[in-house]
Amino acid sequence: MTEHAHEPEHQRDDAQAWAVERMAVLLTEQGIPRMMARVFAFALVDDADRYTASELAEGIRVSQAAISGAVRPLVHMGLLDRVREPGARSDHYRLYDEDVWSAIMLQRGPLLERWEQATAEAMSQLPEGPGRRRLNETREFMAYMRTELPNLVKRWQEHRAQLHTTQTGAEATPATPEAEDRETH
Amino acid sequence: MTEHAHEPEHQRDDAQAWAVERMAVLLTEQGIPRMMARVFAFALVDDADRYTASELAEGIRVSQAAISGAVRPLVHMGLLDRVREPGARSDHYRLYDEDVWSAIMLQRGPLLERWEQATAEAMSQLPEGPGRRRLNETREFMAYMRTELPNLVKRWQEHRAQLHTTQTGAEATPATPEAEDRETH
DNA sequence: CACTGTTTTCATGAATTTGTGAAACAATAT
């Protein structure tokens, strides 16, 4: 049935599954539905850089239907990218780029806009008073965050680049030749 | 408090309920359970600055039991403050201070720490490879955000103070603090 | 135009989550 390339690495699969579950828990605690969390966590933790729906299903050991349901909102939220290769009948999903978290952060812009809109609308219906004032402050906060988000991301990317250079500066540490290419599609 | 003196502003209560619901929707979309979202939204929108459990129940028109269940995690998350006055048998809940959103932001620190921990642990169990590298990046991102959070909040507070002074400072017109608001933009 | 491998939709059953009324539980004031 499911052909495991090599079973000797059972240990590794366990560790991986555990890691995936751990990440998924954090995500669900932040309100992301379980299945979406698992898919994202798996894509984060697993070594491949893209996955077909069935690879995801196999990797997490759930039905393909569940994958289908989870992948759509993930793509919509911008946490997964769907790439379709010409001449292939399978869609491929991949985490956004190398820098996943920048993508995720930037994705929050529209959400903040919705806050701005909603608070503004609500304010327009409410009389003066502390409540309305708090709403206004909320609106201001969301607006501020929206303008600051790109800067924050930029700073993160700079920081990230710095970490990278210091890490790879003393390169010659591939360490584990296990880094076999799985992207030989 | 400023609740039903009689039933004069029925209109207003409707508008308020609508505003509360609107805010609550945004919160639930971010993963906060419905009841918690309503309580928080109500505390944000309503004019009072503190509420007993029963006032919350009345305001949202829901059983006190539901309030009790919703308030606990809110307090735990640091979104509500529970203040007990001596010589009163009722707990009072209030939004954190004037600057709600600073409090909320700062509250995210521990969560980021958990991410750092979880990713580190997961990494320690995984072999070298792209997946592990992505986990590491996640860890770095969370760490960065944790260190940057206070700065971000500080900048927001400065920005906020500026908004405040421009609004109330020169013009000596605190009567209508947000007269600048034109919704037809 | 059938054939094949894949993804999506749909109805179903299961599990989880919600909100409620009623009772138990403080803490105070009389």
Next chain:
DNA sequence: ATATTGTTTCACAAATTCATGAAAACAGTG
């Protein structure tokens, strides 16, 4: 003490969400 006021816990009913298998819908290939 005991009555009073207010909060929390408990068991349960209702509503919602989940994940699955089976089958339909797609897209590419010979």
